[in-house]
Amino acid sequence: MLGIFGKLLDSNEREVKSLKTTIDSIASFEKKLEKLDNKKLQTKFEEFKKRHEKGESLEDLLPEVFASAREAAKRTINERHFDVQLMAATTLHHGKIAEQRTGEGKTLSATPAIFLNAIPGKGVHLITVNDYLAKRDAGWMGPVYHALGVTVATIVHDEAFIYDPKYKDTSHEDKRLQHLKPVSRKEAYNADITYGTNNEFGFDYLRDNMVYKLSDKAQRGHYMAIVDEVDSILIDEARTPLIISAPAQEPTEKYVKFSKLIEKLDGTSDYVIDEKQRTANLTEHGILKIEKILGVDNLYEKDFSTLHHVEEALKARTLFQKDKDYVVKDGEVIIVDEFTGRLMMGRRYSEGLHQAIEAKEGVEIQQESQTLATISFQNYFRMYEKLAGMTGTAVTEAEEFHKIYKLDVVVIPTNRDMVRKDHPDVIYKTISGKYSAVANLVAELHEKGQPVLVGTTSIEKNEFLSELLKRKGVSHALLNAKNHEKEAEIISKAGEKGAVTVATNMAGRGVDIKLGKYVADLGGLYVVGTERHESRRIDNQLRGRSGRQGDSGETRFFISLEDDLMRIFGGEQVSKVMNFLKMPEDTPIEHGMVSKAIEGAQRKVEGHNFDIRKHTVEYDDVMNQQRQIIYGIRHKVLVTADNQGLDLKEEILDKIAITISGMVSSFSEEQDYLKLVEEYMTIVPLDQNSKKDLEQRLREFQETEKLTEFLVNLTADFYNERENNVGSETARQMEVFVYLNTIDQLWIEHLDTIDDLRSGIGLRGYAGRDPLVEYKKEAFDLFEKLVTEIDSEIVHRIFKVATQNQTPSPVVVGPSVEIRPEVDISLEQETSDPRPNVIAKEEIAKVGETKVTIERGGKVIGQETYGSSGELTKQHGKIGRNDPCYCGSGKKYKKCHYPN
Ligand code: ADP
Numbered sequence: 001m002l003g004i005f006g007k008l009l010d011s012n013e014r015e016v017k018s019l020k021t022t023i024d025s026i027a028s029f030e031k032k033l034e035k036l037d038n039k040k041l042q043t044k045f046e047e048f049k050k051r052h053e054k055g056e057s058l059e060d061l062l063p064e065v066f067a068s069a070r071e072a073a074k075r076t077i078n079e080r081h082f083d084v085q086l087m088a089a090t091t092l093h094h095g096k097i098a099e100q101r102t103g104e105g106k107t108l109s110a111t112p113a114i115f116l117n118a119i120p121g122k123g124v125h126l127i128t129v130n131d132y133l134a135k136r137d138a139g140w141m142g143p144v145y146h147a148l149g150v151t152v153a154t155i156v157h158d159e160a161f162i163y164d165p166k167y168k169d170t171s172h173e174d175k176r177l178q179h180l181k182p183v184s185r186k187e188a189y190n191a192d193i194t195y196g197t198n199n200e201f202g203f204d205y206l207r208d209n210m211v212y213k214l215s216d217k218a219q220r221g222h223y224m225a226i227v228d229e230v231d232s233i234l235i236d237e238a239r240t241p242l243i244i245s246a247p248a249q250e251p252t253e254k255y256v257k258f259s260k261l262i263e264k265l266d267g268t269s270d271y272v273i274d275e276k277q278r279t280a281n282l283t284e285h286g287i288l289k290i291e292k293i294l295g296v297d298n299l300y301e302k303d304f305s306t307l308h309h310v311e312e313a314l315k316a317r318t319l320f321q322k323d324k325d326y327v328v329k330d331g332e333v334i335i336v337d338e339f340t341g342r343l344m345m346g347r348r349y350s351e352g353l354h355q356a357i358e359a360k361e362g363v364e365i366q367q368e369s370q371t372l373a374t375i376s377f378q379n380y381f382r383m384y385e386k387l388a389g390m391t392g393t394a395v396t397e398a399e400e401f402h403k404i405y406k407l408d409v410v411v412i413p414t415n416r417d418m419v420r421k422d423h424p425d426v427i428y429k430t431i432s433g434k435y436s437a438v439a440n441l442v443a444e445l446h447e448k449g450q451p452v453l454v455g456t457t458s459i460e461k462n463e464f465l466s467e468l469l470k471r472k473g474v475s476h477a478l479l480n481a482k483n484h485e486k487e488a489e490i491i492s493k494a495g496e497k498g499a500v501t502v503a504t505n506m507a508g509r510g511v512d513i514k515l516g517k518y519v520a521d522l523g524g525l526y527v528v529g530t531e532r533h534e535s536r537r538i539d540n541q542l543r544g545r546s547g548r549q550g551d552s553g554e555t556r557f558f559i560s561l562e563d564d565l566m567r568i569f570g571g572e573q574v575s576k577v578m579n580f581l582k583m584p585e586d587t588p589i590e591h592g593m594v595s596k597a598i599e600g601a602q603r604k605v606e607g608h609n610f611d612i613r614k615h616t617v618e619y620d621d622v623m624n625q626q627r628q629i630i631y632g633i634r635h636k637v638l639v640t641a642d643n644q645g646l647d648l649k650e651e652i653l654d655k656i657a658i659t660i661s662g663m664v665s666s667f668s669e670e671q672d673y674l675k676l677v678e679e680y681m682t683i684v685p686l687d688q689n690s691k692k693d694l695e696q697r698l699r700e701f702q703e704t705e706k707l708t709e710f711l712v713n714l715t716a717d718f719y720n721e722r723e724n725n726v727g728s729e730t731a732r733q734m735e736v737f738v739y740l741n742t743i744d745q746l747w748i749e750h751l752d753t754i755d756d757l758r759s760g761i762g763l764r765g766y767a768g769r770d771p772l773v774e775y776k777k778e779a780f781d782l783f784e785k786l787v788t789e790i791d792s793e794i795v796h797r798i799f800k801v802a803t804q805n806q807t808p809s810p811v812v813v814g815p816s817v818e819i820r821p822e823v824d825i826s827l828e829q830e831t832s833d834p835r836p837n838v839i840a841k842e843e844i845a846k847v848g849e850t851k852v853t854i855e856r857g858g859k860v861i862g863q864e865t866y867g868s869s870g871e872l873t874k875q876h877g878k879i880g881r882n883d884p885c886y887c888g889s890g891k892k893y894k895k896c897h898y899p900n
C-alpha cells in the first residue's frame with residue numbers, strides 16, 4: 001500500500017539523518033566564530049575564496065562557511081539559523097529541492113547555501129516570484145551578507161539595486177527596502193549574489209542575445225540558481241514561455257470577419273467543445289458550412305492562416321468567458337490570472353487569440369506581433385550548472401521535478417511540531433449552498449475572535465463572498481488585483497484577533513501570517529478553502545498559511561457538486577462514493593472518503609497536466625538546441641569583435657570564396673559568361689562599364705580553377721581596397737554588423753517558420769507516424785537551411801553596406817580592366833529593402849526606434865524601445881524622414897541619405 005510514496009519517505013528519512021551529522025560539524029565552529037570581531041568576520045569571504053583557490057572544495061568548506069553565515073545572521077538580524085534551516089541549506093547546496101513549510105524561514109535558510117556558492121566567484125542567482133519579494137529579500141538578507149564581506153544586488157522590472165548600508169531611501173517605511181541603491185543591471189549581475197524574478201532573469205538572457213557589443217551583455221553566466229517557491233516557477237509558470245516581440249503589420253479586419261463567421265455556427269451541429277481538454281473543434285458539418293460561406297472547396301487546403309483564424313475565433317467564442325477568463329475594461333480585453341485572480345494589465349494571449357477575443361467583444365483590435373526571441377523557463381533554468389529550489393509544496397510533484405529538471409525533493413522536518421488540524425472536506429449539492437455555509441462559518445468564527453483566511457479561485461467569487469459577508473455585517477479585508485507591497489501588508493495582519501481576510505489563491509504569497517495576541521488559544525488561524533484546485537499542491541499552499549512554527553490552526557475545504565473540478569473531472573468517482581454513502585438531498589456530508597475520492601480526481605488531473613508540460617518540453621527541446629547553437633555563434637562573433645582581430649574578415653572571405661567556386665562550377669556546364677558576371681554582381685555590385693570589362697576579362701580564362709582563383713582574388717582586392725578607404729576599425733564594425741544582423745534577422749524568420757510548423761504538425765495526416773518525430777525531422781531540415789542561408793546572406797550583404805562619405809574608388813585589375821564596385825546603387829537598393837543595412841563610422845547604423853514588447857505566457861508584460869546603438873531592429877528600412885539618419889551623421893534622414 002505504501003508504494004512509491006512509502007519509498008520516498010524511507011529515503012527521505014535516511015537523507016535527513018545524514019543531514020543531521022552535518023549540523024554537528026557546523027555547530028563545532030560556533031564558539032570560535034563568536035569570538036571574531038565584526039571586522040574579522042567581514043574578511044571571511046575573502047579567506048574562503050583563497051582557500052578554495054588553493055584546493056579546498058566547497059564541500060570541505062561547508063561546515064565553517066555555514067557556521068559563519070549563522071554567526072552573521074545572529075549579529076545582524078538577530079536570527080540564529082535553526083538546525084532544520086541548515087539542513088535545508090545543505091540540501092540546496094546539493095542541488096535539490098528543500099521542501100520547507102510556509103513560515104519555516106526559507107528566506108534565511110537559503111543564505112548559507114548562497115554564501116557558499118558565491119565562493120567560486122561566478123555569481124549566485126536567487127529567484128523570487130515577484131519584484132516586491134526580490135527587493136524585500138535582498139534588502140532583508142543584505143546585512144547578513146554584508147557582515148560576511150559579500151555583495152548582494154537585486155534586479156526588478158526596469159530597475160536594479162545593490163545593497164549598501166550607507167545608502168538610505170526613506171520613501172519606504174519597511175527598513176528592509178531602505179538600503180537599496182540604484183545601479184545598472186550589469187553592476188547588479190556583477191555582484192556576488194543577485195536576487196530577482198524569473199521573468200527578469202529570463203528576459204535579460206534574451207536581451208543579452210540581441211546586443212551588438214560584448215560589453216552590453218548584462219549577465220555573466222549561469223552558475224547557480226536557487227529558486228524560491230520553486231513549484232510556482234518551474235511548474236505553474238513554466239507552462240508559458242518568455243517572448244520578446246515587436247509589433248507586426250497585419251490587417252485587423254480579418255479578425256472581425258472570422259468572428260462574425262463563427263457567430264453563424266450552431267453549437268449543436270457545427271462544433272464540439274471539450275471542457276476538460278479546453279478544446280473546441282469543428283464538426284464535418286461546421287467545416288462544410290464555413291467552406292460555403294468563404295467560398296472555398298477545402299478549408300484545410302486553403303492555407304494555415306485561414307484555418308488558424310477560424311480556430312482562434314472559435315476558441316474565443318466558446319472557451320473564453322467574459323468576467324471569468326478576462327474582463328473588458330475601458331475598451332480593452334484584460335486577462336484574469338487563473339491562479340491569483342489578478343487582472344493581468346497589458347498582458348495578451350498569443351497567436352491571435354487575444355485579437356479574436358477583441359473582435360468578439362467588439363473592442364479595438366490590437367496588432368499581432370512578431371517574436372524576436374523566446375525561451376521557456378524549463379530551458380532557461382536548465383542552463384544553470386547548479387539548480388536548487390525551495391517551497392512548502394513540492395513532494396506531490398516530485399516525479400516531474402526529477403524527470404524534467406533532475407531535481408530531487410527532500411522534505412525538511414519542521415522546527416517545531418505541527419499541530420494544525422486539517423478537517424475533512426464538506427460537500428454540498430449546490431454552489432450557493434456551499435457559499436452560504438462558508439459565510440455562516442466565517443461569521444461564527446469572527447464572533448469568537450478567531451482569525452479566518454478564505455481562499456477563492458477568482459475575483460468574481462471573491463467579490464461574491466465579500467457581498468455575502470457584508471450582508472451579515474462581517475467586516476473583512478478583500479485581497480485581489482492589488483500591488484504586491486500593499487498585499488504583503490494586508491496579509492501580514494490576517495492573523496490578528498477577529499481578522500477576516502478574503503483572498504484570491506495566492507495573493508500576498510511569500511509573506512507569512514503571524515498570530516496576534518491570544519489568538520493561539522482561540523485555535524489559531526482558520527483557513528477556509530472554497531473550492532478544490534485541480535492540483536493538490538495549490539490546496540496545500542493555501543492550508544500552509546496556517547500552523548506556522550508550531551502555531552495552532554485549522555483548515556477546511558468546502559466543495560459543491562457544481563464546482564468545475566467536480567463537474568469536469570471528479571464526476572464518476574465522487575458520485576459513486578456519494579451513492580455509497582447515501583448522500584441526502586439537502587444536507588451536506590463530511591466524510592474522509594469524499595476527500596479521498598476528490599484527491600483521486602486531482603491526481604488524475606495532475607498527471608494529465610504533467611503530460612501536457614512534458615509534451616511541451618519535448619517539442620521545446622528541438623528549438624532549444626537550435627537556439628543554443630545560434631546564440632553560441634552569436635556570442636563567438638561578439639567575442640571575436642571584442643578582440644579586434646581579423647578572424648571575422650577571414651571567415652567572411654572564406655565564405656565568399658566558397659560561394660564563388662559554387663558559381664563557377666555551375667558556370668562550367670553552361671559557359672554563359674554574362675550570367676556568371678551577373679551572379680558575381682549579386683556579391684559585388686558593379687557599374688555598367690565594369691560589368692562589361694569583367695566579362696571580357698573572364699573570357700580569357702580557359703580553366704575553371706584559374707577563373708575561380710581570379711574572382712576570389714579580385715574580391716579580396718575589392719575588400720582590402722574598401723578597408724583602406726573606410727579604415728580598418730570601420731571595416732571590422734561592418735563585419736560584425738552584417739554578421740550579427742543577418743543571424744538575427746534569419747533567426748527571427750526561422751522562429752516564425754518553426755512556430756507554423758509546430759501548430760500545423762498535428763493537422764497533417766501522418767498515417768500513424770509520430771508527429772513529434774516528424775516535427776524533429778522537419779525542424780532539423782529547416783535549421784540546416786537556416787545555417788546555409790545565414791552564410792549566403794552574409795556573402796551577399798557584406799559589399800552592400802556603405803559608410804557615410806564613402807566614395808567608391810576605381811579598382812584596377814590588370815592593365816586594361818577597370819572594375820568599379822558600385823556602392824551607391826547598392827545602397828539605394830538596400831534602403832528600399834526593409835532590412836538593416838548600413839554602418840556608420842563609429843557606431844552601427846543609427847535607426848528609427850523600434851518598439852519591443854516583452855511577453856510571457858502570451859501576455860505582454862512590458863514594451864521596450866530598441867535602436868539607439870545598433871541593437872536588433874526590424875525597421876531599418878522604414879526610417880521616418882525626421883529620424884536621425886542611419887549613417888550616424890547625426891543629421892536628419894531627409895537631410896542626409898534620404899533618396900531624392
Ligand atoms: P517562508 O518563506 O518559509 O514562508 P519566511 O522566510 O518568510 O518564511 O520567514 C518567516 C518568519 O520566520 C519571518 O518572520 C522570519 O523573521 C522568521 N524566522 C525565520 N528564521 C528564523 C530564525 N532562525 N529565528 C527566528 N525567526 C526566524
Ligand code: MG
Pocket residue numbers: 106107228510511
Ligand atoms: Mg518565502
